[in-house]
Structures are given as C-alpha cells and as structure tokens.
Amino acid sequence: MSRAVDVVRTYLELRTPEQLRRAEADDPRVRFVRRDAITTAHYRRLYNEVGARWHWLDRNAWSDEHLAAHLMRPEISVWECMVGDESAGFFELEKLSDGSVEISYFGLAPAFIGRGIGKVMLTRAADEAWALGASRVWLHTCTLDSPSALPNYKARGFEEFRQEQYVAQLPDET
Numbered sequence: 651m652s653r654a655v656d657v658v659r660t661y662l663e664l665r666t667p668e669q670l671r672r673a674e675a676d677d678p679r680v681r682f683v684r685r686d687a688i689t690t691a692h693y694r695r696l697y698n699e700v701g702a703r704w705h706w707l708d709r710n711a712w713s714d715e716h717l718a719a720h721l722m723r724p725e726i727s728v729w730e731c732m733v734g735d736e737s738a739g740f741f742e743l744e745k746l747s748d749g750s751v752e753i754s755y756f757g758l759a760p761a762f763i764g765r766g767i768g769k770v771m772l773t774r775a776a777d778e779a780w781a782l783g784a785s786r787v788w789l790h791t792c793t794l795d796s797p798s799a800l801p802n803y804k805a806r807g808f809e810e811f812r813q814e815q816y817v818a819q820l821p822d823e824t
Contacts, residue, residue, distance in 0.1 A: 651821075651822045652819040652820060652821055652822060653819070653820055653821075653822055654817050654818070654819060655794070655817065655818050655819075655820050656815065656816075656817055657792050657793050657794055657815065657816055657817070657818045658792060658793045658813060658814070658815050659790055659791070659792040659793075659813065659814050659815075659816065660790060660791055660792065660800060660810055660812075660813050661788060661789075661790045661810070661811050661812040661813070662788065662789055662790070662791070662803050662804070662808035662809060662810050662811065663786050663787065663788040663789075663808060663809060663811050664776060664786060664787045664788070664807060664808055664809075665786050665809075667776075667780045669807045669808075669809075670773065670776045670777075670806060670807050671805065671806050671807040672773050672806075673766075673769035673770050673772070673773045673806065674770065674773070675766075675767070675770045676766060677733065677765075677767075679732075679733050679734040680731065680732070680733050680738070680767060680770060681731075681732050682729050682730070682731055682732070682771070682774050683729065683730050683732055684727060684728070684729050685728045685729065685730055685740075686727075688721055688728050690714045690717045690718050690721070693709075693717065693721060693728065694709075694710075694717070695737075696728075696730065696737065696739075696740045697709050697710075697740075697755070698710070699737070699759045699760075700739050700740060700755075700757035700758060700759055701755070701757060703760065704757070704794055704795050704796060705794045705818070705820055706755075725744055725745040725746070726742065726743070726744055727742070727743045727778070727782075728740060728741075728742050728743075729741050729742075729743075729774070729775070729778060731758070731762075731767065731771050731774075733762065733767070736761075737759060738758055738759055738761075738762040738767055738771075739756075739757050739758035739759050739762060739767070739768075739771060740755065740756075740757070741753055741755060741756040741757075741771060741772075741774075741775040742754045742755040742756075743775065743778060743779055743782065745782050745783075745784070748785070749783070749784065749785035749786075750784055750785055750786045750787070750788055751779035751780075751782050751784035751786075751787050751788075752787075752788055752789060753772075753775050753776075753779065753787065753788070753789040754789075756771070756772065756775060756789065757795075757796070757799075758771070763796065763798070764798075768798065768802050769802055769805065769806060772802060772803065772806050773806065776806070788811075789803065789808070791803065794818065794820075
C-alpha cells in the first residue's frame, strides 16, 4: 500500500562563485574523497544510508547495469564525506549540456546530522561544481527532505528561482 503526500519542490542556484557564503570545518577529521570508480554497491550504500529517511526512491528502481552506466558517465562525479574513517555522507554532481552543474544528490548519514558538517559539505560541493567550469550551480530540495536542507542552502547563498508542487506516492509506514 502507499499513501499520497503533497510535496513542494524548491529549486535554488548560485550564479557566481562569489555568491557562495563559505563554511569551513571545525573538525580536522572532515575530508572529501572523489569516488571516480565507485561501485554500484558502494553508491547504493551511500544513497540508502543518506536518503532512506527522506524517501529517496528513484535510484533504487534502477538496475545495477543502469546505475553503473550512469556513474561511468564523464559528466557525473561522486564525492564522499569522511570523518576520520567513517562515511558521513555524499554529494553527486552532474555537468549539464547548458554549462550548469547540478548538485543532484546531497546529504548526510543520520549520525552526522546536526554537527555542522552539512554547511562544510555544501561549500565543497559548490567549489567542485565551479571547478568543473559551471556557468551556474543549482540544486533542488523538497518538503520530504531534512528540515535543515533549505535553510542550509539559503545560508550558503543559494537563491530560490522556482517552486513546484506535486503529489508523491510513499510506502505506508508500518
């Protein structure tokens, strides 16, 4: 069974690198590792650990072959946030044909939420997007995401450029 939920999706962007309000790590153990040859199993672990509580479902519908082909595209880069030897989250960038770079996925594992790491990771995601030659950096969030997501994006300087409403079908909570 599933239930219908009204959702608001908000699109935000940075038009220039100077628009980014930077945040630096207080914890020297926070680092970012680009996962160029990420396996589907590693990606799915990150995706589910970060996104399960926020109802991230779309990539789970992809076959391993489809996901592997996506991850091998030169336009895609995946960065894992590490705190010491622990995986704290990840972000995925996609360079689009219009010259923009989308932060297509971004999030922290539950144990790392509320520790100030999200603002540092968003700063790094934007820096990496600009390093790809982005004409602009953009992302979207929705009312199913963490309540901290939209405030973090705005605090880092991202500006809203569009909103849309839709109905999501979510599995019943048991």
